Amino acid sequence: MKAVVMTAAGNPDVLQLQEIPNPKIQADTEILVRLRGAGVNPIDTKVRSRGTFYPDKTPHILGCDGAGIVEAVGLSVDRFRVGDEVYFCNGGLGGPRGNYAELAVVEQHCVARKPTCLSFAEAAAAPLVLITAWESLYDRAKLHGGQTVLIHAGAGGVGHVAIQLAKLLGAKVCTTVGSEEKAQFVRQLGADLPVLYKQTDFDRAVLDWTNGEGVDVAFDTVGGETFFQTCPAVKVYGDLVTILEPDAKLGNLKIARSRNLRISLELMLTPMLQNLVEEQERQGKILQQCTRLIDDGKLQIHLNKTFPLAEAAAAHEMLESGSMMGKIVLIQN
Incomplete structure (x- = not known):
């Protein structure tokens, strides 16, 4: 698959589009998602400039937020099936699990069904x-x-x-x-x-x-x-x-x-950083509640600009320029 790999800590130009092996489901409760969008957040630019939380794991793929279509499920997955449209916040802090890519493997408890009224790009802007x-x-x-x-x-x-x-x-x-x-x-x-x-x-x-x-x-x-x-x-x-x-x-x-x-x-990344499964599941339930609010027209997400996956560096430059309304998203075809 194609993925934007962080080749070193530094300026946005350390983000390079590369061809890497497809991720594989390794646990029965994981799902494989064909990504259609990845949100770009300040944590991404901080990790890029300072270094990842897990320097020993490679390759480094950034992006905590993702939205896409379920492509495969583990043997014990009971909440999703192939073809479901989903969104989530997981990965992107170091190592190969991140969302600046075409595919991502995620534990089902982190995932919620995408609001039907949102595009994949809008949904990818939302979770974090x-x-x-x-x-x-x-x-x-x-x-x-x-x-x-x-x-x-x-x-x-x-x-x-x-x-x-x-x-x-x-x-x-x-x-x-x-x-x-x-x-x-x-x-x-x-x-x-x-x-x-x-x-x-x-x-x-x-x-x-x-x-x-x-x-x-x-x-x-x-x-x-x-x-x-x-x-x-x-x-x-x-x-x-x-x-x-x-x-x-x-x-x-x-x-x-x-x-x-x-x-x-408040650090919403704590459950991911400390592998707190119950808290990750609670955050997944927050997304489920937000899905209902969004589809009921009570909550909206403002998508400022999208960039192709290959232009992740430009997206980081825009975010770091400051004074921006709403969110930036990388889109995958």
């Missing part, structure tokens, strides 16, 4: 951001109706999904964006207050919006100084969830401590 936003808002912060939430980078991959999930619960949403175009985009998703952070101090805008109290929940998808600047915008005893590791060189937690904030760290 759906699970990340779901776990952050629903599992970590326990968000519920009537609460207020601040979502950073609301026009981004995770952010645009998080806005919709928050609104589905009946929460009020404030979100940071970098342009008026993005402000209009997030309003269409249901955001109550877009804040153009380049022109306005978001923490002050949030306090004004909440009559000086701060939001019940803040969801940080940016990291860096933004994490620390968010603390005074969260109400006393509120929740702050971040998907990035706070850097102590950029701030401190004095304000968070004085406001008695509950801080949660």
Whole structure:
């Protein structure tokens, strides 16, 4: 099969299209998927530039997100059959199991049926951001109706999904964006207050919006100084969830401590990295629930741009340029 192989850690040009052997089902509970799309996520660019989690396994194929058609199933597979259209988040952190390829082998518990209303490219854009936003808002912060939430980078991959999930619960949403175009985009998703952070101090805008109290929940998808600047915008005893590791060189937690904030760290890759089967199955069930929401017209995925598989390097360059709405996907014919 054709696959984009990471030949070394470095710039996007280390991603090279190669011909490699087809993957084979090795466990009775695995399925073989003919991929039609692979999502491109920030974790892909980080692994490419820094090195993989499993340097001893080769070849290195990136891409955690995939969507395609089941081509073969293991002897014990009872959830899928040949011909099913599926999507999933699995692999792509080092070694031969990744989705920048024509074929992928995946454990059935990681997989869900693709929403019928989505193209394969749209479906491939979805799994990682759906699970990340779901776990952050629903599992970590326990968000519920009537609460207020601040979502950073609301026009981004995770952010645009998080806005919709928050609104589905009946929460009020404030979100940071970098342009008026993005402000209009997030309003269409249901955001109550877009804040153009380049022109306005978001923490002050949030306090004004909440009559000086701060939001019940803040969801940080940016990291860096933004994490620390968010603390005074969260109400006393509120929740702050971040998907990035706070850097102590950029701030401190004095304000968070004085406001008695509950801080949660979200890494949806943990079940894959630590081989936690029950948690991987739970994430598969999250995708099943999202499939229903998407097919019911309650949740949408914004696909910004697609690239042919052979142009993975160009896709990485676009993602790393920043200031992008929605998601990028590699498509396989």
